Amino acid sequence: MAGIKDVAQEAGVSVSTVSYALSGKRSISAKTTDKVMAAVERLGYTPDASARKMRGMRNHIFALSAPIRGDINQAKYNAYFLQTAWQAKNRGYDVLLLTGEDAVADIRRCAGIRRDVAVVAAGLQERRC
Known part of the structure; x- marks a missing residue:
């Protein structure tokens, strides 16, 4: 199962950039966001719900x-x-x-x-x- 580090490596960006692209908490360029989302799709990455909860993120x-x-x-x-x-x-x-x-x-x-x-x-x- 792919993790956030795998997505970062696949997209050629940092882990924090992946996190920001997925959470929308910071402005990331459309080009970078597209790279991250393409890597997420290729790897079948899904954020860990319990980790999101611990960080105070909504569970959607x-x-x-x-x-x-x-x-x-x-x-x-x-x-x-x-x-x-x-x-x-x-x-x-x-x-x-x-x-x-x-x-x-x-x-x-x-x-x-x-x-x-x-x-x-x-x-x-x-x-x-």
């Missing part, structure tokens, strides 16, 4: 609360979930799907476990969290 996860009920239009729900997942993937995010009948309880449980997960609530009846 959001929870989608969409209770699955017997009266749902499956085709519309499937299309919605798939489109949501594609859009998240294209922006570097993952989606945690909460499907319980008690969406408020699911949201509270999720928020209690992960303080850094955003929650999108779909199909909720008006009720205070």
